[in-house]
Amino acid sequence: NAGVMQNPRHLVRRRGQEARLRCSPMKGHSHVYWYRQLPEEGLKFMVYLQKENIIDESGMPKERFSAEFPKEGPSILRIQQVVRGDSAAYFCASSPSLGLIYGAQYFGPGTRLTVL
């Protein structure tokens, strides 16, 4: 059973470009979460999605950031007009159901975004 998959693992963008980060949850998992880890900082929640629904986006910056989890295909975190401060590791996590191992989430290897 493959784990959470993220791609690309490393992404380099120039200021003003768009970044698209993809996440495929573990098989059988219908809940997807995105977290950001800035250099020398802890992980911060960004958004929680289920298929075709954004459940909680309280951690998303108000502008330039968006996320989706379509009926088919991976979840996408999109950052428009990137700035240097967006450079970070972006982790995706998934869980099977809130009713199972409550709260435990399984993380992908992350995408390291560098903005030049």
Added chain:
Amino acid sequence: RKEVEQDPGPFNVPEGATVAFNCTYSNSASQSFFWYRQDCRKEPKLLMSVYSSGNEDGRFTAQLNRASQYISLLIRDSKLSDSATYLCVVTNAGGTSYGKLTFGQGTILTVHP
């Protein structure tokens, strides 16, 4: 005040030592508690859940004190491979926030020969 606070360390201990990490959380409505481990430039991995009754997994023991809003992790007989950052994690109750994990800053542990 941060929602989850940990002593960042670093803790430098010799192999075989016993080391304890502490964590406090501010939201009394928090429902579930975990310790995750993160190796350098890797993803966080679930180490263990934390229950009020305390739980043990091999050399690792976790304890929760809801009244004091305090969580601990004890590692006995430290191994070189235990070197990592240990993350205290809570989830809060209510509405749509069930899915959100709140992480502490992490405690860095280095075990040396």
